[in-house]
Amino acid sequence: MASRSWWVMLLLIGPLTGMAFISAVRTYGELSGAGGTAAGVGEAFAPLIGVWAPTFSACELAAAFLLPFVAIRLVAGDRQSGALKLELQHPMPAIARMSAKATVLLTAWLIASAAPLLAIALWKIYGGTIYVPELGALFAGHLLNAGLTIALACAAASVTDHPSTAAILTLSVTVGTWILDFAAAVHGGVWERAAAFTPTAMVAEFQHGLVKLDAVLVIFVLVAAGCGIGAIWMRLGVPVRRRIGESLAVVLTSIVAIGAFAQVTASWDVSEARANSFSRPDEALLQRVPRPLRIAVHLAPEDPRRVDLERRALTKLRRIRPDVRVAYISTTTTGLFEQASEHYGEIWYEVPGKRIVSRATTADGMLESLYELAGLVAPAAAEDDVFRGHPLAAEPGGAAAVFYGIWPAAVGAAALWSRRRER
Amino acid sequence: MASGLRVSELDKRYGSLAALSGVSLTVREGEVLGLIGPNGAGKTTLFECVAGVLPADRGTVMVNGRPVPALGRGAHLFYMPDGIAPWPSQTAGWILDFAIGFFGGDPARRTAVVDRLQIAPLLGRRLGHLSKGERKRVLLAVAMLTPQPLLMADEPFDGLDLKQSREAAAALRDHAAGGRTVFLSIHQIGDAMRTCDRFVLLSGGRVCGEGTAGELAALARSRGAAPDGFEEVVLALT
Numbered sequence: 090m091a092s093r094s095w096w097v098m099l100l101l102i103g104p105l106t107g108m109a110f111i112s113a114v115r116t117y118g119e120l121s122g123a124g125g126t127a128a129g130v131g132e133a134f135a136p137l138i139g140v141w142a143p144t145f146s147a148c149e150l151a152a153a154f155l156l157p158f159v160a161i162r163l164v165a166g167d168r169q170s171g172a173l174k175l176e177l178q179h180p181m182p183a184i185a186r187m188s189a190k191a192t193v194l195l196t197a198w199l200i201a202s203a204a205p206l207l208a209i210a211l212w213k214i215y216g217g218t219i220y221v222p223e224l225g226a227l228f229a230g231h232l233l234n235a236g237l238t239i240a241l242a243c244a245a246a247s248v249t250d251h252p253s254t255a256a257i258l259t260l261s262v263t264v265g266t267w268i269l270d271f272a273a274a275v276h277g278g279v280w281e282r283a284a285a286f287t288p289t290a291m292v293a294e295f296q297h298g299l300v301k302l303d304a305v306l307v308i309f310v311l312v313a314a315g316c317g318i319g320a321i322w323m324r325l326g327v328p329v330r331r332r333i334g335e336s337l338a339v340v341l342t343s344i345v346a347i348g349a350f351a352q353v354t355a356s357w358d359v360s361e362a363r364a365n366s367f368s369r370p371d372e373a374l375l376q377r378v379p380r381p382l383r384i385a386v387h388l389a390p391e392d393p394r395r396v397d398l399e400r401r402a403l404t405k406l407r408r409i410r411p412d413v414r415v416a417y418i419s420t421t422t423t424g425l426f427e428q429a430s431e432h433y434g435e436i437w438y439e440v441p442g443k444r445i446v447s448r449a450t451t452a453d454g455m456l457e458s459l460y461e462l463a464g465l466v467a468p469a470a471a472e473d474d475v476f477r478g479h480p481l482a483a484e485p486g487g488a489a490a491v492f493y494g495i496w497p498a499a500v501g502a503a504a505l506w507s508r509r510r511e512r
Numbered sequence: 513m514a515s516g517l518r519v520s521e522l523d524k525r526y527g528s529l530a531a532l533s534g535v536s537l538t539v540r541e542g543e544v545l546g547l548i549g550p551n552g553a554g555k556t557t558l559f560e561c562v563a564g565v566l567p568a569d570r571g572t573v574m575v576n577g578r579p580v581p582a583l584g585r586g587a588h589l590f591y592m593p594d595g596i597a598p599w600p601s602q603t604a605g606w607i608l609d610f611a612i613g614f615f616g617g618d619p620a621r622r623t624a625v626v627d628r629l630q631i632a633p634l635l636g637r638r639l640g641h642l643s644k645g646e647r648k649r650v651l652l653a654v655a656m657l658t659p660q661p662l663l664m665a666d667e668p669f670d671g672l673d674l675k676q677s678r679e680a681a682a683a684l685r686d687h688a689a690g691g692r693t694v695f696l697s698i699h700q701i702g703d704a705m706r707t708c709d710r711f712v713l714l715s716g717g718r719v720c721g722e723g724t725a726g727e728l729a730a731l732a733r734s735r736g737a738a739p740d741g742f743e744e745v746v747l748a749l750t
Binding site: 092167170171172174175176177178179180324325326327328329 | 560563564565566567582583584585586587589590591592593595596597598599600601611614615654
């Protein structure tokens with residue numbers, strides 16, 4: 090396992106994490122010293138958003154640009170060296186062989202994850218607060234993302250004849266998901282729905298402490314499909330035509346499974362700030378809004394108000410009312426030339442027999458409209474329900490030494506020790 | 513493998529090139545069979561198709577009279593390809609131990625095989641750092657430590673000097689005498705003569721003859737040739 094590519098990844102992930110962590114702690118400290126802790130600004134002082142999301146983004150970078158090479162080295166290296174021709178003579182099923190390789194790679198990733206864990210330890214030493222559920226979700230999100238990368242790279246390494254082709258294929262898929270994200274931002278609609286399952290989107294949700302079961306299930310399907318296709322193409326003695334047929338069967342089965350799992354609506358907001366949820370009294374009251382509830386949003390995909398509405402209000406509403414049907418209506422991408430249109434900018438809330446129109450795109454504005462629509466009285470804001478945040482005006486003392494000095498030295502020493510031990 | 517391995521009507525094409533055409537042969541239990549043929553005859557393709565690491569277009573491989581699918585042949589035979597350097601960052605000793613563990617070989621035989629092939633000084637070195645001949649001897653040791661009844665080795669003497677070739681040939685003969693069937697693809701006629709009981713001649717993807725040196729000489733004579741020595745027999749038939 091101890092390939093050079095893995096040692097390189099291990100070496101780089103330390104300084105990458107350190108750079109992100111030091112910068113995040115410094116910014117968090119500056120804001121904590123200059124700000125305050127009044128209600129309403131608490132979210133800005135949540136370590137999940139202020140420190141852990143940027144720190145763990147080093148993992149995202151490593152998963153996109155370093156981990157594929159480790160995985161490809163492990164799978165394609167065997168083919169290049171001829172080891173695969175020997176290994177294939179063992180009666181072990183190909184899927185078990187591929188699963189074993191994927192497990193080794195995931196273990197390698199977990200070892201590399203020691204870098205952000207070190208950051209957590211440093212944060213604790215600085216006197217920072219840790220909320221285990223949201224950190225656990227973030228860690229799990231990056232682990233799933235790594236699993237996805239490993240499965241994709243394993244499949245690419247098995248399907249192609251040369252590691253460089255596999256690397257190009259893997260990076261093409263990564264870039265392809267970015268294009269999908271871009272298309273979703275520009276065109277909305279089905280692109281938006283598909284983009285919800287890209288690694289970037291999935292990781293972003295975990296970074297906000299939101300665990301969506303549909304995303305998790307879809308990732309499991311994609312990981313299984315990647316490993317399955319990798320196993321199919323690993324069997325060199327099977328005719329290509331049969332391998333193509335089996336691969337198509339895996340792809341079709343995966344599409345059906347993804348289609349089914351995409352309908353799952355269960356989700357958990359594990360963030361301490363409950364950043365993905367309305368207050369509990371609001372959530373209880375929203376259940377009393379009559380069904381079916383329909384919302385028509387007359388905003389173009391690139392209109393910042395639509396982005397605000399989606400992120401700050403509708404995402405929360407969908408969690409508590411999965412039955413809500415939201416339709417986006419626009420004739421252009423930017424909305425610039427629709428401003429003069431009769432209904433542009435309006436949001437129509439509709440229940441049987443009643444409709445009201447609003448232009449507010451904030452969560453409070455939406456709640457106000459919904460309560461008015463249902464004839465409900467908004468609950469009084471509970472003081473206990475407000476997340477006060479955890480400001481920490483600390484300097485990232487010692488972090489530079491740990492991530493830029495001790496980490497690389499320790500990895501280098503471990504690599505040397507490992508190579509000597511093998512001799 | 514009570515009654516050997518039978519290959520019947522094996523075909524393999526690479527696009528428009530027919531690498532193997534209707535190849536049939538028999539490997540008898542306990543013998544050392546040599547596959548001889550010029551460059552491009554299809555020897556490696558035949559070995560890989562028989563071993564199940566390359567899909568054949570047509571044909572069957574039978575063990576004990578029963579057809580064995582490609583994915584199931586690992587239980588009956590072990591194939592050592594030519595020109596490979598598996599697990600190059602691992603030491604030769606690690607590779608021998610891995611092969612014993614992975615393929616279920618007998619660890620008690622490790623020392624004897626290492627001594628027989630004189631690879632003890634290589635055990636602590638990485639396979640990727642060995643010379644071609646050293647690597648070949650280590651991989652031959654791997655092959656000899658595997659437990660399958662039939663051992664197939666592609667060009668087992670390639671890269672070895674004369675002394676090493678003779679020692680390796682003797683080791684393989686002793687190995688076969690210990691009860692294992694051996695099927696070798698050999699380029700050099702001298703090596704083949706030293707090692708094998710019988711021969712299969714392959715040329716242009718077709719079998720041109722199968723039998724002992726005497727039987728093949730008789731076959732050559734029946735076709736009007738007057739061969740002087742086994743090299744002449746091979747040239748006359750291929």
